[in-house]
Amino acid sequence: MAVPSALPSPSDSTAPPGPLPPTPVDVRPRLTELRLSAFAGHRRTGLPLGPVTLIAGRSGSxxxxxxxxxxxxxxxxxxxxxxxxxxxxxxxxxxxARPDREGRRGFRIGCTADGAEGPVRLDVAVQAEPHLRIVGERLTADGVVLLETALRDPGRRTVQAAWHTAGSAPVTRAPLPDDRLGTALLPLRVAGKTDGQRRVLAAAEQMVVALRSVFPCDPRPECMRRPVPTGSGRLLTGCDNLADVLWRTRAECGRRHALLVEAVRAGCAGRVTDLVAEPLPDGTVRALLDRGDGFRTGIGLLGDGELRYLALALVLLTGPGVLAVDTPGEVPDALRSLTLLTDNFDRALDPGQRRALLQVAVRMAARGHIRCVGAVSDATWAAGEEGVTVVHLGP
Known part of the structure; x- marks a missing residue:
């Protein structure tokens, strides 16, 4: 990416204005669309996904x-x-959905991952009965089918796969297991010797990296109130071990911890000067709010809304090294976005807490290292918030 080596001095009125440096292109793999072609209550549903996305709708939508x-x-x-x-x-x-003559029924889902290879589409057809299996998969980019699988012999637990080669033969064919995503298996099967094969590998890697960098989170306040044993310091999806994670992160990253304390001030009642973890004689650790006057409040005394707010703020302000998520280790953090998935994003939060939490999500998403997809019953409170995509489901 070329950048001018020198720009005219603002004080030089005779010099013509130089060209602005190009806007950096975000090449981090990330999902930009979720497709529910036929899944549960959805038919031909497409959901655009931005850095922060709120999926809104009534119960049952x-x-x-x-x-x-x-x-x-x-x-x-x-x-x-x-x-x-x-x-x-x-x-x-x-x-x-009615079964066909052989009694087969299933569902179809898919997504689009954007990144250095441009938009890459993945569509998957799953047979639910009489036997659970992937019966069709397609990976495409720029209108080119890079991988396609199909069930040829119902009596075998494989599908016939064909991937783009663009060499002496246009495609390579081989069987793949019917209980694994073929796209995730391509790095083990494709040699990468031709331009076509390298294109297949690059598109598959972009899709897999975008998919694997996901952390589903549903904080459980009833489990967060108790002291917990010290362990790996990696946050569980229910945030039960929040105190153990605070014990680790407060010592390892002062800057992120300061941001967390700032966020907690906006979402918890009373004065907050710090958020600390205290080891106990029995080998467990508990989390407390430091009130700054020598008095500390154990988080066990906080309300459900305060605890959910605290847990989600911690997730948004940390990263894959702190969260219990299996991210691709061969990809540097700078080239990866972590996506937080949370149902009932605003459950138990008061209006001030939900807006403060959304602003934390927007601020962190603007840095490019985290994305957020949350479900809410009503998103009118988020109307006009810059950087937020609202998707409405149902009538």
Missing amino acids: GKSSALAAYEALARLGGGTPLGEVFPDPLACVPER
């Missing part, structure tokens, strides 16, 4: 199932077997 589809794609991208991703696959089949 499909907010939770949309997040479930996103999380399912993320787990498939990480190589998790299909049966672990969908323990109850029939719940994902559209209610009015």
Whole structure:
């Protein structure tokens, strides 16, 4: 990326204005669209995803199932077997979907990942009955099909895959297991010798990195109030071990901790000068709010809204090294965005807390290292907030 080596001095009135440096292009892989072609209560549903996205709708409109589809794609991208991703696959089949002559029913989901390779689309068809299996998968970029799989022999637990080669043969064909996402397996199968193969690998890597960098979070205040044993210092999805994580992060990153304390002041009642973790004689650790006058309040005394606010703020202000998420270790943090998924984003929060938390999400997303997708029943309170994409489901 070329940048002018010298710009005219502002005091030099005779010099013509120099060209502005180009705007940096964000090449971090990230999902920009979630497609629910036929999934649970959704038909032909497309959800645009921005740095901060709120999915709004009444109870039963499909907010939770949309997040479930996103999380399912993320787990498939990480190589998790299909049966672990969908323990109850029939719940994902559209209610009015009728079986074909062989008694087969299923569902279809997909997404688009943007990054250095441009928009890359992934679409997956899953058979839920009589046997759970991936029966079709397509990875495309710029209108070119880079990977396509299809079920040829129902009696075998494989699908026939064909990926773009653009060499002496236009495609390479080979069987792949029907319980794994083929896109995630491509780095183990594609040699990368031709331009076509290298294009396939680059697109697959972009999709997999975008999918794997996901942290589903649903803070459970009833579990956060108790002291916890010291452990890995990696935050669990329910945030039960928040005190243990604070014990680690307060010592390791003073700048991020100061930002967290600033956020806590906006979301917790009373004066807050610090957020500390205190080891106890039995080997556990508890978290406390320092009130600055020699008095400390254990977080066990905080309300549900304060605890949920505290936990989500901590997630937004940390990163993959602190969260219990399996991110691709071969990709530098600078080239990766972590996506926070949270159902009932504003549950138990008062108006001031939810707006302060949203502003934390927007501020951190602007740095490019974190994205946020949350479900809310009503998003009118977020109207006009710059950097927030609101998607309405239902009538």
